[in-house]
Amino acid sequence: MAPSTQHSAPAFRPLYLQIKGLLIKNLEAAEWGPGEPIPSEIELATRFGVSQGTVRKAIDALAADNLVIRRQGKGTFVATHTEEKISMFRFLRIRRNDGRDEYPASRLVDVRRGKAAAEVARPLELKTGDPVITLRRVLDYGGEPAVLDDIVVPAQLFKGLTRAKVECHRGSIYSLFETEFGVRIVRAQERLRAVPSDQGSATLLRVAPGAPLLAVERVTYTYSDKPVEWRRGLCTTRHHHYLNELS
Amino acid sequence: MAPSTQHSAPAFRPLYLQIKGLLIKNLEAAEWGPGEPIPSEIELATRFGVSQGTVRKAIDALAADNLVIRRQGKGTFVATHTEEKISMFRFLRIRRNDGRDEYPASRLVDVRRGKAAAEVARPLELKTGDPVITLRRVLDYGGEPAVLDDIVVPAQLFKGLTRAKVECHRGSIYSLFETEFGVRIVRAQERLRAVPSDQGSATLLRVAPGAPLLAVERVTYTYSDKPVEWRRGLCTTRHHHYLNELS
DNA sequence: CAGTGGTCTAGACCACATC
DNA sequence: ATGTGGTCTAGACCACTGG
Numbered sequence: 001m002a003p004s005t006q007h008s009a010p011a012f013r014p015l016y017l018q019i020k021g022l023l024i025k026n027l028e029a030a031e032w033g034p035g036e037p038i039p040s041e042i043e044l045a046t047r048f049g050v051s052q053g054t055v056r057k058a059i060d061a062l063a064a065d066n067l068v069i070r071r072q073g074k075g076t077f078v079a080t081h082t083e084e085k086i087s088m089f090r091f092l093r094i095r096r097n098d099g100r101d102e103y104p105a106s107r108l109v110d111v112r113r114g115k116a117a118a119e120v121a122r123p124l125e126l127k128t129g130d131p132v133i134t135l136r137r138v139l140d141y142g143g144e145p146a147v148l149d150d151i152v153v154p155a156q157l158f159k160g161l162t163r164a165k166v167e168c169h170r171g172s173i174y175s176l177f178e179t180e181f182g183v184r185i186v187r188a189q190e191r192l193r194a195v196p197s198d199q200g201s202a203t204l205l206r207v208a209p210g211a212p213l214l215a216v217e218r219v220t221y222t223y224s225d226k227p228v229e230w231r232r233g234l235c236t237t238r239h240h241h242y243l244n245e246l247s
Numbered sequence: 248m249a250p251s252t253q254h255s256a257p258a259f260r261p262l263y264l265q266i267k268g269l270l271i272k273n274l275e276a277a278e279w280g281p282g283e284p285i286p287s288e289i290e291l292a293t294r295f296g297v298s299q300g301t302v303r304k305a306i307d308a309l310a311a312d313n314l315v316i317r318r319q320g321k322g323t324f325v326a327t328h329t330e331e332k333i334s335m336f337r338f339l340r341i342r343r344n345d346g347r348d349e350y351p352a353s354r355l356v357d358v359r360r361g362k363a364a365a366e367v368a369r370p371l372e373l374k375t376g377d378p379v380i381t382l383r384r385v386l387d388y389g390g391e392p393a394v395l396d397d398i399v400v401p402a403q404l405f406k407g408l409t410r411a412k413v414e415c416h417r418g419s420i421y422s423l424f425e426t427e428f429g430v431r432i433v434r435a436q437e438r439l440r441a442v443p444s445d446q447g448s449a450t451l452l453r454v455a456p457g458a459p460l461l462a463v464e465r466v467t468y469t470y471s472d473k474p475v476e477w478r479r480g481l482c483t484t485r486h487h488h489y490l491n492e493l494s
Numbered sequence: 495c496a497g498t499g500g501t502c503t504a505g506a507c508c509a510c511a512t513c
Numbered sequence: 514a515t516g517t518g519g520t521c522t523a524g525a526c527c528a529c530t531g532g
Binding site: 259284287288289303306317318319320321322323 | 497498509
Binding site: 065 | 435436440458494
């Protein structure tokens with residue numbers, strides 16, 4: 001049960017990173033569900049045959065990656081998108097210009113099954129033509145449409161995804177992924193551009209055709225950098241902006 | 248010399264955070280310059296009268312904030328913008344669409360002294376009308392203009408900033424701030440919008456007037472969250488995009 | 495070789511949450 | 514009172530750098 005020694009000649013991998021890897025494997029295997037506590041540090045230390053301090057470093061690394069949340073006095077919990085309180089804006093960078101924190105209302109426009117276009121297939125590591133499901137939705141802030149999202153996921157991972165299931169779900173879409181399909185979103189990469197609105201987006205967002213929109217292309221990943229979602233958001237920036245912190 | 252005990256009743260502040268605070272004070276006081284090593288962990292431990300492990304946690308926290316860089320076997324160094332190798336893209340999120348890493352060439356268009364507009368004064372914590380210096384420059388990628396930057400700094404902090412000084416400096420503008428004015432940029436906040444190009448930006452960026460541009464508004468901060476620069480970048484996204492990682 | 499940061503351990507104690 | 518994570522210590526040893 002004890003992990004391999006650290007004295008291996010060519011590639012040195014510290015013990016706590018090996019432990020971290022083992023813990024990630026357990027997360028991937030859904031050993032512990034989102035929102036649930038993982039075993040205590042002491043328990044894991046005896047289980048792996050290392051000191052508590054080493055387990056601690058491993059868990060610290062997991063927490064730094066946002067895979068897990070530490071709560072003093074309570075335990076360490078698997079990160080989840082289903083809790084309303086914390087990290088509501090973890091993957092939502094759109095803010096109102098006036099600074100008020102508002103969580104948008106989602107309006108589902110369309111759900112359809114289709115084949116992956118090349119542009120989508122590559123980032124999702126699919127073959128062109130593989131079956132996908134596309135959701136189209138509008139985010140309203142204070143009743144005003146602000147964002148038009150086209151969300152594409154591989155049909156194979158999301159069997160049984162229907163319009164009804166999306167509409168009756170409360171919470172973010174990643175919360176839906178998590179609870180209904182066991183797909184846990186862990187990180188994302190976004191590319192932003194300014195584009196002119198076309199006919200479809202203009203009417204849905206109630207702007208003039210050709211008006212500048214902020215285009216946000218996102219690929220999201222689960223554990224082990226496996227891509228599971230591609231989306232393009234088109235955002236009016238009359239009353240909103242995209243907020244980013246650099247350090 | 249030893250920091251206050253941790254047993255204070257109302258607000259508990261761990262020892263390592265107190266040490267971190269002291270180290271930041273030393274950084275603010277320019278005790279150690281950018282790129283220079285700070286004293287070793289052992290040295291600091293004896294100086295502060297704590298264990299090496301506690302100093303280690305303090306430095307770890309500084310490193311997590313990018314105030315300092317650890318280098319095994321060599322020491323811990325004050326973060327700098329003057330090194331070409333690492334963190335060249337730390338505050339530059341614009342990338343080529345084709346994925347090639349290219350560092351843009353900067354072309355200075357204008358340097359002028361003026362008074363702070365309200366829009367600029369508030370984020371810089373100045374009064375409207377306070378003296379400021381405005382730089383205008385264009386970033387070229389492969390000879391093609393891609394970004395138009397208007398950079399505003401308080402004149403009081405940047406005495407002696409002239410066109411010549413900017414032009415003869417090699418390296419990023421934050422490297423100039425650091426070496427010539429002792430101003431160390433530590434973090435930044437950006438707000439992105441899509442806007443139509445006006446006459447001036449259109450000619451400088453060689454796009455049609457009204458073409459969509461990515462507007463990046465940035466406020467940068469030194470230690471203690473003191474704002475020192477406001478800028479607006481206008482970026483063509485024909486061949487480029489703004490890259491962001493979420494986690 | 496000596497000096498630096500990096501890892502690992504073992505144990506004591508503190509802060510917080512829950513029963 | 515108990516169990517959790519959080520802090521602090523002291524010491525041993527490892528990996529990396531440079532003279």
